[in-house]
Amino acid sequence: MQTGNETNPSIAFPVLIGDIGGTNARFAILVDAYAAPKEFPVIPTASYKTIDEAIQRGVLDKTSVQPRTAILAIAGPIKEDEVDLTNAPWIVKPRQMIAEMGFRDVILINDFEAQAMATTSVESKYLEKIGGGEVRQAASRVVLGPGTGLGVAGLVHARHTWYPVPGEGGHMDVGPRSDRDFELFPHYERIGGRISGEQLICGRGLMNIYRAICKADGRDARAASPAEVTAAGLDGMDPVAVETLELFCTYLGRLAGDLALVFMARGGVYLSGGIAQIVLPVLRHPGFRQAFEDKAPHGEIMRQIPSFVVTHPLAALSGMAAYARTPVLFGLATEGRRWKA
Structure with missing residues (x-):
């Protein structure tokens, strides 16, 4: 029963x-x-x-x-x-x-409740820090995971208990900001007439960005899959793929910063999943963190919020193991x- x-x-x-x-x-x-x-x-x-x-x-x-x-x-x-x-x-x-x-x-x-709980149990050696800021131990946290889709969850601390907050934050609207964005956004594939985070920040989102750049610049699309785009972007051989990865990380930074403000995530923002680990070299470039912090009038707050890439290969299992061992620590x-x- x-x-x-x-x-x-x-x-x-x-x-x-x-x-x-x-x-x-x-x-x-x-x-x-x-x-x-x-x-x-x-x-x-x-x-x-x-x-x-x-x-x-x-x-x-x-x-x-x-x-x-x-x-x-x-x-x-x-x-x-x-x-x-x-x-x-x-x-x-x-x-x-x-x-x-x-x-x-x-x-x-x-699944992202598990990812959120994992931020309390994953060892520091599996957390690659991007940018400045320091973790406040009993403060809220946010997890984002670009993969097949874009998963999002929060983790709120109250009364000595961690409360995971699952949601569909990956489907929030995103819009153009830079001059380049205004060139590309008319070419992005939409869902129900709108462009959400998941339309750009996941595996198929990589292809959406890549195809839009090709259309806007009158180029032929040479890559046919997210893996091809990623490989070509990381080795620097395809300028369209290079720009695709830079924009992908910039958009991820913008959305991560928005969610950090929603939760006032002074406990950190954590990027999980395989894609974040693969594009880690690009996340280390200034674009991600600049986009993350560019939240006037709260730029100073954002500079104090740390961001991490979770490199643990089985992070969600770590979160579930922590819950199974001591469920009293989690308000699940x-x-x-x-x-x-």
Whole structure:
């Protein structure tokens, strides 16, 4: 049966934790609250027809440990008893998992709730600082993750507790600012007549920027995928790709700065996901941080807010492990998101 409103439920070990994205799924098992997570190979979501099959063949068949609890972070809205992933064909069915896979307890959370919680547990060696500012330990934080889409979440601290705040901040409107923007914005592909952050700051957003530059400048598009654009931009061989990466990081800086103001994120702004790690050399250029801080009349506040690229390969799993070990530290409400045998 599904439980009522629980903010800090007890977690029964062993625990399966999973980060289910649009392209890949990552899993680990926590045997107890003190053990290090036992990680399993990354599973492309296209490799299995269902998430149940992926968990069974990719995890459970490779261990003698039978998890009692499953905590899954998924890229999609959580409602009812069947949850569709936004950018993958899998459907998460907690009741079916309990009936057929031996779990006693299934908890679903938003994938960026997990990323937000990870900012409290990831070691400093996995945080690449961009620009100035210093972290205030009990202050709000923001996480952005350009990937298949653009994930956003906040993390608010109150009463000695961290409260993750998931949302759809990646779909906020963005508009032109510079002269170059005004040349390019008429060429950007729109969704429902508008240009949101996710139209520019994700994998397909890279292609949107790249094609717009080609159209505006009367050039032929030589790259056909985000990977090609990124590679050509990083090695400096294609000037259109170089400008694409610079603009991508500038737009990311603008949106990150806007969200930092929304949350007054003196605890830092954290860029997660594979794309941020790949374009890290460009994020180190002045454009990202200049765009981040250019928020008159609050430029001085912005200069005091630090920004980081999270380089941990399994950051979301780190956040879920922290929650599983000490749920009392997180105000993660599980009403409508927890199923029990």
